[in-house]
Amino acid sequence: MPEVVRQRLPLFEEQGRSASVPDSVGRNLHYLPDLPSEDPYQAGHRTCAGCGPAIQYRWVLKAAGENTIMAGPTGCMYVANSTYLSTPYTVPWAHTQIAGGGSFTSGVASAYEAMIRKGKYKGEYPNIIVMAGDGSAADIGIGAISGGLYRNHDALFICYDNECYANTGIQTSPTTPYGGATTFTPPGKVIPEGKKLPAKNLAKMMSEGHPNCYVATTTVGYTIDLMNKTRKGLNHQGAAFLHCYTPCQKGWVYQTPMTVELSRRVVESGLFPVWEYDPATRKYSYFIPPVIRPVTDYLAMQGRFGHMHPEHVATMQMAANRNWEDMGVEVTDRLRELEKSEYHMALRDEDYALPINRGVGA
Numbered sequence: 180m181p182e183v184v185r186q187r188l189p190l191f192e193e194q195g196r197s198a199s200v201p202d203s204v205g206r207n208l209h210y211l212p213d214l215p216s217e218d219p220y221q222a223g224h225r226t227c228a229g230c231g232p233a234i235q236y237r238w239v240l241k242a243a244g245e246n247t248i249m250a251g252p253t254g255c256m257y258v259a260n261s262t263y264l265s266t267p268y269t270v271p272w273a274h275t276q277i278a279g280g281g282s283f284t285s286g287v288a289s290a291y292e293a294m295i296r297k298g299k300y301k302g303e304y305p306n307i308i309v310m311a312g313d314g315s316a317a318d319i320g321i322g323a324i325s326g327g328l329y330r331n332h333d334a335l336f337i338c339y340d341n342e343c344y345a346n347t348g349i350q351t352s353p354t355t356p357y358g359g360a361t362t363f364t365p366p367g368k369v370i371p372e373g374k375k376l377p378a379k380n381l382a383k384m385m386s387e388g389h390p391n392c393y394v395a396t397t398t399v400g401y402t403i404d405l406m407n408k409t410r411k412g413l414n415h416q417g418a419a420f421l422h423c424y425t426p427c428q429k430g431w432v433y434q435t436p437m438t439v440e441l442s443r444r445v446v447e448s449g450l451f452p453v454w455e456y457d458p459a460t461r462k463y464s465y466f467i468p469p470v471i472r473p474v475t476d477y478l479a480m481q482g483r484f485g486h487m488h489p490e491h492v493a494t495m496q497m498a499a500n501r502n503w504e505d506m507g508v509e510v511t512d513r514l515r516e517l518e519k520s521e522y523h524m525a526l527r528d529e530d531y532a533l534p535i536n537r538g539v540g541a
């Protein structure tokens with residue numbers, strides 16, 4: 180019976196394969212000689228300017244390369260990427276029903292295994308990837324994705340997390356953070372904070388609940404990390420799950436060029452821990468950012484938090500401090516103080532707020 184031959188994608192910066200060259204004023208410019216020139220996610224999509232999920236799609240597909248099959252459950256990245264005669268993919272791509280991304284992907288993986296073993300397909304096993312929004316991966320389609328991870332199909336299941344049901348008009352999802360204003364969690368007199376529940380811890384559910392699964396979190400602020408975790412997930416024999424934070428300019432109301440900056444600040448403020456889980460050792464390794472910030476450095480950049488009162492900001496700082504503790508980082512006295520509301524103003528106060536904060540719910 181023919182063996183299933185799997186691809187092995189090298190990691191970027193592995194074994195000193197990155198390089199630096201001096202620019203005209205003597206600074207070292209860092210580059211990756213091995214960065215593929217091909218872009219399986221090309222021009223032609225219709226996402227908003229600064230769309231975080233579109234940035235993620237591009238880097239994931241650059242890392243995966245041409246021998247890839249993609250599935251996209253219903254969401255912005257289906258609707259904005261599948262206009263008739265104007266799709267951005269150079270690789271096979273299929274739309275799936277919003278709840279069915281996991282089962283579709285399981286089926287594709289099983290079919291390739293069977294076709295190769297029966298000698299009906301002669302090529303290498305392809306990269307099989309599903310990129311589901313948070314509404315799909317954390318809510319409507321979580322059952323099918325959990326099934327695929329549990330049965331350990333050889334595929335990469337990605338949640339691109341823009342923390343809302345964006346495509347249908349920015350409704351709350353299980354990953355919308357506490358305090359986030361959406362069309363279903365508008366702040367008002369009765370519920371001034373907007374969303375009351377904290378976000379579902381999706382990635383930890385996946386790592387703790389699926390014993391053979393490689394699981395990692397990342398953001399579009401750390402390109403090499405995103406591409407390497409994509410490749411590690413694809414190289415892992417069996418199921419892998421990647422949770423990627425991807426800002427939504429339209430839903431979060433921020434200045435368009437700030438997508439990458441937000442994707443770093445969310446990590447630097449302790450609100451989105453970046454980690455990797457090795458199923459062989461059952462250990463987590465956390466990325467500790469070089470800069471650690473108060474949560475206000477992150478919240479004040481976004482209109483969706485512009486309504487928050489001091490006690491809501493303090494609640495957010497408390498959650499961030501708990502995350503730092505989980506990561507083994509000592510919480511400074513200053514960050515402890517910021518757990519108290521008397522150390523904060525309302526986010527709409529001039530000292531915090533950018534003009535853009537007059538957006539959603541403000």
Ligand SMILES: Cc1ncc(C[n+]2csc(CCOP(=O)(O)OP(=O)(O)O)c2C)c(N)n1
Nearest residue numbers: 253254255277312313314315343344345346
């Ligand atoms: C079963 C079902 N319920 C609801 C919808 C309507 N719907 C289409 S796109 C969408 C939003 C999906 O949100 P998410 O998965 O987070 O992707 P995003 O739009 O944020 O990219 C919804 C609710 C649907 N297509 N199918």
Ligand code: SF4
Nearest residue numbers: 226227230255427428
């Ligand atoms: S609404 Fe958000 S996720 Fe959808 S295309 Fe625009 S920026 Fe991207």
Ligand SMILES: [Mg+2]
Nearest residue numbers: 312313343345
């Ligand atoms: Mg979403």
